[in-house]
Structure formats: C-alpha cells, structure tokens
Amino acid sequence: MPEWLTPQKNTWLHRANPALKAALLFAVMAALFVTRNLVFISVLLCVYGGLLFLSSGHSWRKLLLLSLPFVFAFLSSSLTLALFGRGEHVLWQWGIVKISEESIRSGLAIGTKSLAIGMISLVFLLTTDPVLLFYALMQQFRFPAKYAYGFLAAVRLVPVVIEEWQTRTHALKVRSIAFSKGVKGAYERLKLYSVPLFAQSIRRAQRMAVAMEAKQFRMDQPRTYYHETPCSGIDAGFAAFVLGSLLVALASSYG
C-alpha cells in the first residue's frame, strides 16, 4: 500500500473481506443517491462519519485533512442551491439570488449527500489494500483473473509513469521547449507528453503480458491464491451493521 494509505493500526474493518465490504458500502451509496430525505442522509452521514473517525485506524488529523475536499463540496453545492435554487416560500431575494425554504432544504440535502458519500468512500479507501481487494473479487465474486492481474500490474506501474513524466519535463526543458499559455499550451503539452509516455507504456505492457504468459498464466483456468480472503464473522457483523444503519436512518426519516 502506498505510504499515506497505510493505517496506524489495523482495525476490524481492515480484516473484513474487501469485496464484501465494497458491495455493502456500495449499496449504502446507492441508497443515498436516490433519496432526497434530509433526515435519512444526515443519519447516515453521522453513522459513517463516526465509523471513519473511530474505526478506520488513522489519526484524526489525517482524517480531517482528507475530509477537507468533501467539506468544500458540501459548502459549494449547498450554497449554490440555497442561493439560486427554485422555491416558493421565498425568504429573501435580490437580483438572481433567491433564498427560499425549499432551496435551503434541497441545498442542505445535496450538500450532506456529497459529504456522506465522501465519508463512505474514505471508509473504504482507507481500510482496504488494493491487492487484497482484487484477490477477494476473484475469490468471492469470480472476477476474471485477467482483469484482476491487469489492474494489479497497472497499480505497480503507476509510479514508473510518474517518474517518466518528470524525466520528460526535464528533457523538454533541456531542449528549450516552452509552452504557450492557456488552452493552446495545454494542447501542446498533451501532444508532447503523450507520444513518448504512451510508447513506453505500451512497450512495457506488451513485455509484461508476454512475461506473465511465460509464467504459465492461463486466464481461463482455475488457480490457487496466495492471499486467501475468506468470509468470516466480521463480515456478518459488518453486514448487520450496514443493514442496521439503513433501518435506523429509514425509521428516523419517517418518525
């Protein structure tokens, strides 16, 4: 795992099966996507925010820092809707700004939704090892091995591409290539960076694929697994937790 993803300590969330965890959290996110009920969303925000800060095994400081982008999303989307959204019970109006009861409500709903989804994503990202995730997908969900190992190989190659990007930047400086400003410059950059980086990446990918085949990687045949990702009591517990959170949120929204 990359350094900043590595937790201070492993919690029960880390020991849960990554694929099942992903499926369960995705179900919660799906529920959040379709709802507009502020109470429902807020309850889930508190539950998963709490889960993040209490059980993810990272320091509060790091978590607060990582939450910042989502807080910005909350502020920007809720303010935008509150100030410019549609509504009938107008509270204050000036020019195109029209604050109404409905607009405040929908602004808050969208904002907390973004924040809640953010919290859930962080819970997932910060407690899951990508390698274990792909192993679990293969074992629990019969994810095809060729895609799983393809992703794993890609994960391995990302730092290489980043380094190459930097080398290219240096090389262009040495050749005294200056870029124009603005969009034109962006287009020039795209052209000058993509050709060598793509060429290298394609070459690397091809070599890696041949090497994997030389190691008797057969994509459609059964295989054993080095990282065994079982389902355990923890997963049953987490499933219960998720179900419980949804029920509580539902109940509160009707109550």
Place this chain on the structure above:
Amino acid sequence: MTVAVGVEQLRLKFPGEPDILFQGLTLQIPKGQKALIVGPSGSGKSTLLQVLSGLIPQAVEVPLKYGRIQRPASWGFVFQDPDTQFCMSRVDEELAFVLENRQVPRRDMEPRMREALALVGLSPDLLNAPIRTLSQGMKQRLALASVLLLEPETVFLDEPSALLDPEGTEQIWTSVKQALKDRTVILVEHKIDAIVDWIDRIIMLDEQGRLVADGEPDAVFRQHKASFERYGIWYPGVWDDYAASARRRPVSGSPGPSRNGPEPSRAGRKPSVLPPAFLTHSPQAAPGRAPDSRDGTSLGETAAGAAPPSRTGPDGRPLLELEQFEAFRGNACKLRIDRAAVAEGAWVAVTGENGAGKSTLLLALAQLVPTAGTYVLRGRTIPEIPNKRRVPEGIALVFQNPEMQFVADSLFDELAVSLASPDKSREELADDVRRLLGMFHLPDDPGRHPYHLSWGQKRRLSVATALASRASVLLLDEPTFGQDARNTFAILECLEALRADGKTVIMVTHDRRAVDHFATEEWVLQQGRLKEVRQIRRT
C-alpha cells in the same frame, strides 16, 4: 543423446518486414547442454528463443513455418528488462504468482518460495520486500527464482545482463551458474566474457538469422573472430583489440585518421567537419596551444602518449567550477561537492555505485534540480533563483532513454528545432541538418520519424540534437548502457570527435573500460560526496 529442444527448417516473417528471418534454420539442443546464441542486432536471437519455447506463436503472434519442432516439456524464460518481468509489487506475491498459475496449494507456497530464493542467492528476508526496493541485479535474480518455481527442464535466458551494471551482471551470472547446473540452458547474450567459460556450445547467426557457426567455444572463436567483432559482440578481449586496432572507422567523414600508423603531430588541428557555427573555437588553433595529440591518430597510438593538456578559457579559468555545491532531490541534499573544476575539452567520467549521486550531479549542472553553493560556468556565476531555474546556456543533457528527448515527427524537424535561428535561411537550415545527419551516421532521410530508428541511431540522434543546440558542454547519462560493442564504440568515437572540436564531455558511466580508454579524468562519487578525482593518462 536426448534432444531437449529442436526445430527443423524454420522460417519466420514479421509483418511489415520485407525479409524472411531464419530461412530454413535447423537446430537441435541436447538435454543438459548450455548453448549460447550470438549474432548482430536484428538477427532474430530473441525471436528464436521465443519460437523454441513456444511463446511464438502462443503469446506473440508471428507467422512462422517449420518442418518439425520439438519444444521442451517444461521450460522457463528470463527476459532482459528487470522492470517489466514482474506484474506484482512484492517479492512474495510475484513468486506466488507462478505457484498460483500452477495451482499449488497455499500451504506449500511459502517453503517453495524460500527454496527458490535460496537457490539464486537471495535472502529469505526479502519475501515481504517491495520489488522496487531491489537493485536491478537482484531483480534479475528474482526473475530467475520465479522461473525455477516452474520446475523447468530447459531455461531460456534472453540477454539477462544487458541492462545491468557490472555488479548486477556478476550477481546474475553467479546465480545462473549455481541454480542451472543440471538443466538445459539456452542463452542469448552479447556481453559474453563472464559466462563463456560455462558454455558448451556457441551458435552464431547472421543478420538474417542464418547459421554461421556452431560448435565449441574455442573453435568458434578461432575460426570466426572477425565475425565477433563485426557483430558487435562483447567477447573477452574486445577492448584490447579495439585499442590496438589500426583500422578504425573515421568518424563522420572527417578527413580520415591515418590508417597507416601515427602521423607526426601537426601544430594546429585538422579541419573540422562541423559547420563553423558549432565550433567552440575557430579551426585555426591559437598559437600557444599545445598540439592536439589526438588529431588524426588512432587511440592507442598517440605519438606523444600524454594526456591532452588541460585547456583553460581566455582568462585562464577552468570552464566550470563548483564550490560548496549542493544538489537537492525533494528536500534532501543528495550531493555535496566541496570543490571541483572542469577544464575545457576535458572528458570527465563520473562513476560510483547506484545511488551515489551521479545522475543528480548531471541534473544539478543542468539546473533541473534545486542547488546551493557556487557554480561558475565560463566565468559567469549561475544564479540560484528558485522556481525560475533555467538550463544554463551552452549546456545540454542527454538522457539515458533517447526517446524522452524527441519532440518532433521527423528527423528534419527534430534537428531544426534546435538549429533554427532568426538569421538563418531555410537553405542554410536544410544544409546544417543534412550535415549533422551525416556526421552522426544517421540515415539521409529527413522525413523519417525518430521512433523509426534503431536504438543506436536514436542514441546518436539525441547527441546530435544536443550539439544542434550549440551546446559546448555535453552531459550524458550512461550513453553506452545496454548496447552492443559496435554501437558503444560508435558513440564514444562520436564524443571523442566532438571533444577534438572543443566540446567538453561529462559522462556518467559504469563502463570501466570506456573510462580508461576515453576519459581524461574520473570523478568517483560515493554517497553523495566527491571521493576522488583521478587524472587519466591516455596511452
């Protein structure tokens, strides 16, 4: 004699290539034999390995025909590039990948992985290590270990030491000799002196993949010595032969160096091939300068036998001076030089272990990384302005991977980008481009795409672009890395010719012999400090 691997009447054609490769090659390798395949670049050596193992046509689709083929029952393949053989990030995961493919039960995996590591001489403590923390030599040994987990009877090795420094090369050959004692080994290499004593048989192919020689190493050497040289193979003694050779190619069409032995030193230099715009000094050497002992004579035959005199600039100062110079990568100081100076026309070889700071030095001299301290170039101090650092004028850095420096779609544009100046007409530009192409033995085809050149040509093109930018100090990061003997000598001779015309060369290299035969001084770096400056007498 049981045959482990064999093919009869092999013919193969790459789509897009005009010629048929191999043209009916027949070859048989008995069990337990250690066979070495040599030949020039493009002779299809790697392709042959892939055919014999079955990777062609299974993993790589290339049309091929043969009368009969016998592939080994179990085989493994070690590739050239340490970085693209692995798909996983950790040592144990990579080794486990093979075992997973073979459906080995989980509980048997760890003992087998430890055993494989032990066989290649790697410590079992490395099991949890990320692969990127291993040295290149260790990575190749890891590749060998994962091949051993396949329990192969035959092992194919495709230039395993080509991209390794001398230390890594030694490591991999030690592991190969130790671990593959009892197996059939089919090996392609062109750096053969470390492994040739272990080999039973040498098979030599020509440019079309036809069999030119086949037999015991001593016999093949004796009968085909000239071919070894022509094909650019690093055979034992190649540097000695090069140094003694009187019939070396003249570089870039210059009025050839004397082919009959040393010429009496001339006072003044031979006329240069470089267009006047590229010369650091005018061709008429200033009187007072000592005769250039390299002009017109071959290496190893200098009349005077002395190192070229140190040349100083017009005001007597060295070209480049460093004092209390520090270079930073990120926030860490990776290099500290108390005091160093480079004279004009010097060839500085920067050596040291991996991580010693060699590449950092080049980046610092080109001002691509933050520096501190005093850096004086041609009498002018290079200011340290964070965020606005520019590559100092007159300096060009040639990277290890030439493709990283190409910016255009044709050879013409590639050179024109650096050659163009407002006061130059199109005809003059075209002339200069053609001149440069000729100088560096590049194809006279200005419309060709730079990526359509061979690796050696790309390397020379990247040096050409550095020259085109009117640089007088050339910084090169391992210019001969991974190349066969011919290309290595070609690029070193190019640099030598440039130096004869007044350029200064600072080169990072691992190649001991290149240092001894071409450099005028050696800077030995160790852990970010300049440990030693060694003057080299060139004889």
